[in-house]
Amino acid sequence: MQRAMSVEIIQGENDQVAGFILMPSGWAEHESGIDRLLRWAGIRLVSDPEGIGSRSADEVPLSLDFHVTSKVRLAGSRKHHKVAVLQIGPSTISPRAHFLEAKNQLCGWWDQAGFAISAHGDAIPHLQALAEAIRVPDLAIWLGGAGGNPFARDGLVIAMPSRVRAEDKAQMLASDRARNELKRDALATGIEQKITERHTAMKGSGFRSSYGFFALAPGRPLRERVGLPNPIETQHNVMFFLNPHDQNGVNSGWFTVEELEAWLKGKGPALKSNWQRPERRPTTAAAPAP
Known part of the structure; x- marks a missing residue:
């Protein structure tokens, strides 16, 4: 120990x-x-x-x-x-x-x-x-x-x-139920399984796969996001944070199920070839008043 x-x-x-x-x-x-x-x-x-x-x-x-x-x-x-x-x-x-x-x-x-x-x-x-x-x-x-x-x-x-x-027990129970409900909603989309199967199939065929990920974590839909398309439109009550293996070709960030399905078809903002994040311009100090 x-x-x-x-x-x-x-x-x-x-x-x-x-x-x-x-x-x-x-x-x-x-x-x-x-x-x-x-x-x-x-x-x-x-x-x-x-x-x-x-x-x-x-x-x-x-x-x-x-x-x-x-x-x-x-x-x-x-x-x-x-x-x-x-x-x-x-x-x-x-x-x-x-x-x-x-x-x-x-x-x-x-x-x-x-x-x-x-x-x-x-x-x-x-x-x-x-x-x-x-x-x-x-x-x-x-x-x-x-x-x-x-x-x-x-x-x-x-x-x-x-x-x-008692209030701590109740809060813990509510948190657990919310987390488990999120997991069930995420599983019901089937998107993680689809991406994993595509990644495994490409690797098994000897091709380089861009579908591997370090993380594909579910969360509830956001109102807006930074560096990716807004407004967010989805038919699902869940989004996923993607942290891809292919950092050069695939964006990281929060994506809808529809956008991840588009990624599997070579479309959508998950691919950097389809969506480039706006460059952050360095801030400059304002000129002093004359």
Whole structure:
């Protein structure tokens, strides 16, 4: 496991601590998913979760370990401290001095298979409350970073659902449903499958394909866009942001389904040969008044 940049507390109902967010610090282990971690935590894998219930544990994780150690020397302090450690997963974390600093009452680690949180001082009761909740089980885990919900910050979220504010749960559920509805609408257009099939067929035939993409992300229709034709006209309730492999021949930006279908026919503004973005002219300072 690799150390989190910081550990933030989630405030819940009645000013209780509802959980923790372990902030990422750039390690590859923080960008490799958490499927194994969820299995170790007793949480079912759900492809399109809706609400905190679909991210919650069904059983008490057998790998749960919570212990309190006395007389731990912390970095930046000459005193010995009482330290609590909670961990789930196959790895173990030792509360040794070089892992903890006296100035940080909470430290965290995680990877794709497990997590650990250590606490000292006033933070020990918060970690003990989490350990007791996990034994119920009253535990939910997910990766943050999804816009539109109250846990949109990047990082590993470890929460006690019974303590999460009702309004935060409702906002999370609404965000999930909106995202899943968008995914269904995007899938119904069939455009991603058409583009992928064209790209695969051309590569399989030995031809250079201009239909590969780094991203083809759905979103709701825009009112207007920069550098591409306006007004936007579409019969679909979804558009796609295209980031193509062929940066020389294909434009990037938001396109309608109709424009992407035109791209497959060698037409439309997705092709730079059909639509050149207006050049941005450098701004010049106004001449001083005489």
